[in-house]
Amino acid sequence: MSGYSEFLLATQESARALVEQLKVNQTDRLVMAESCTAGLAAGLLAQVPGVSQWLCGSAVTYRESVKVDWLGVSAATLASHFAESMETTSEMALGVLGRTTEATCSVAITGHLGPDAPLETDGHIFIAVAMRTGQETRICSTHRLKLHSLERVARQYESANCVLRFAREALASGIPD
Numbered sequence: 001m002s003g004y005s006e007f008l009l010a011t012q013e014s015a016r017a018l019v020e021q022l023k024v025n026q027t028d029r030l031v032m033a034e035s036c037t038a039g040l041a042a043g044l045l046a047q048v049p050g051v052s053q054w055l056c057g058s059a060v061t062y063r064e065s066v067k068v069d070w071l072g073v074s075a076a077t078l079a080s081h082f083a084e085s086m087e088t089t090s091e092m093a094l095g096v097l098g099r100t101t102e103a104t105c106s107v108a109i110t111g112h113l114g115p116d117a118p119l120e121t122d123g124h125i126f127i128a129v130a131m132r133t134g135q136e137t138r139i140c141s142t143h144r145l146k147l148h149s150l151e152r153v154a155r156q157y158e159s160a161n162c163v164l165r166f167a168r169e170a171l172a173s174g175i176p177d
Contacts, residue, residue: 008157018168019048031059056100064078071092085110089109092108106129126143127142
């Protein structure tokens with residue numbers, strides 16, 4: 001597993017940095033919706049002592065039907081854009097935030113980590129961050145990335161690292177007006 005330990009260390013550091021940002025903000029609460037990482041980002045975040053004050057949870061929504069049932073992702077979105085798309089990921093972020101009233105920020109991820117992914121989408125991930133202002137929730141950032149690693153487990157850690165990093169960046173920039 002070349003690159004695995006490199007991504008593990010980077011992801012652990014991103015988890016610590018996110019918790020430090022949450023400590024600065026104090027009132028922010030985070031919820032996640034993970035598909036291709038299958039809860040890895042939340043699991044690594046939960047290794048940081050004290051995170052329970054800010055982490056509400058993570059919905060692992062690997063299958064399309066679960067994305068619909070748990071997060072309210074539109075079947076029409078899945079049919080027209082597929083599960084691995086920015087449209088689906090944005091609906092996941094909004095859905096998990098809308099269903100977690102305590103949370104002020106959500107991050108969602110989908111993607112193809114392989115093997116057997118279509119060549120044009122192999123190693124591509126989609127991340128969306130949403131924030132709540134009062135009663136309004138909205139997407140504050142989206143990211144489509146091509147992963148560097150070629151191995152599935154390394155890709156999972158690389159993806160989890162991106163999720164944690166983008167959540168920290170969104171929280172550091174503050175809730176959008």
